[in-house]
Every structure is written in structure tokens, then in C-alpha cells.
Amino acid sequence: MNDVVRVRFPLERDDFGWPPAESEALWARPVGAAAFRLDNTPWFVRGVAADDVVEARPDEDGVLWFVQLLERGGRVVVRVIPRHDGPLRGDRQAVVDAFVPHGVSGEGMATPISMVALDIGPEGPLAAIKGLLDDGEADGRWHYEEGCVTERWLRLS
Structure with missing residues (x-):
């Protein structure tokens, strides 16, 4: 098994x-x-x-x-697309590095689009992670979309 x-x-x-x-x-x-x-x-x-x-x-x-x-296992998935015209210049590793201090892991793909899939554990500091995602979108570092969210995540909106 x-x-x-x-x-x-x-x-x-x-x-x-x-x-x-x-x-x-x-x-x-x-x-x-x-x-x-x-x-x-x-x-x-x-x-x-x-x-x-x-x-x-x-x-x-x-x-x-x-x-x-x-x-449900309680994990959250967020896809982050680093902007090529922003301060990260499309750097996927910079996206991953930004979230590591919050205990988040991520994996990048280069084609067909530069993207990082973030895996956020059920005990992660969701408010801090969501704040970082929103700040990064506001200052032009990336765009993001929610792939799979929990009730706890939804309560942050």
C-alpha cells in the first residue's frame, strides 16, 4: 500500500x-x-x-x-507569477525565498509561464503569508491566484 x-x-x-x-x-x-x-x-x-x-x-x-x-488535508495552494517588469525581474527563486521564513515551500516552473506553486501547511501563519502576497501584488513583484484554500484562509479576506 x-x-x-x-x-x-x-x-x-x-x-x-x-x-x-x-x-x-x-x-x-x-x-x-x-x-x-x-x-x-x-x-x-x-x-x-x-x-x-x-x-x-x-x-x-x-x-x-x-x-x-x-x-481535506488542510493545506493551501497559491500560485505566484513573478512579474518580469517588476523588482524581481521574473525571478522564481526570489519568490520562494520570500516565503521560506514563514515555513512555506514552493516549486518553480519556467514554461509555459514562469510560476511558483506555494504549499502552505495547515499551521502556517496565514495572516502574514496573505499580507506578503497582497503586498507583493501591490508593489509589482508578482501576481497571485488561490488554487486551494481553507476556511481559515477565507476568514482573512
Whole structure:
């Protein structure tokens, strides 16, 4: 039961062709008959985060596809796009470095867009993190979007 598998999530593209894929696969570990605990932070999938438990079923080719969320793990996912015309000059590592003091981890991708997916733990200082995100957007360091949030995060708005 400790084997790592990939659970695939279908993605819906908007009028601008975003996200740049039809699906995204996330690493997961089996925790039951058709239940899997997600093991990484999504780039494009909305509404799930690492540590969430999802139901997935195989298709005729054996690909595991997301069916439904079973249990929240309490993590928050925020995607940050460093502005190339701002003080960070598009530097993904500078984004990650800004959040490390708050116990946040992040992973950057260079293509098709320079972006960082932040993984915020359930015990993280959410008010400080949200304040930093808002300050960075206001001063031109980055744009950000919420990929998966908790009730605790929503109470900050």
C-alpha cells in the first residue's frame, strides 16, 4: 500500500487557453480501495492540495482518474507569477525565498509561464503569508491566484 501512483485530473481551459494542458497528474499514495492521499502540490488543478485524500478510478487503459475529494488535508495552494517588469525581474527563486521564513515551500516552473506553486501547511501563519502576497501584488513583484484554500484562509479576506 506504500506504492506511489499518479492520479490524473481533467482540466478545463478558459477562453485564453489556460491552463496549457488538458489534464494534470499528481503523485499519490494508496490509502484504501479507491482512495489516494495526494503527495505533491498541483500546478493547475484547483480545489485540491497535498495531503488531501481523493477517490480515483482507472480507465480502460489503467490510468487513474480523479472522481471526488474525500478528505481535506488542510493545506493551501497559491500560485505566484513573478512579474518580469517588476523588482524581481521574473525571478522564481526570489519568490520562494520570500516565503521560506514563514515555513512555506514552493516549486518553480519556467514554461509555459514562469510560476511558483506555494504549499502552505495547515499551521502556517496565514495572516502574514496573505499580507506578503497582497503586498507583493501591490508593489509589482508578482501576481497571485488561490488554487486551494481553507476556511481559515477565507476568514482573512
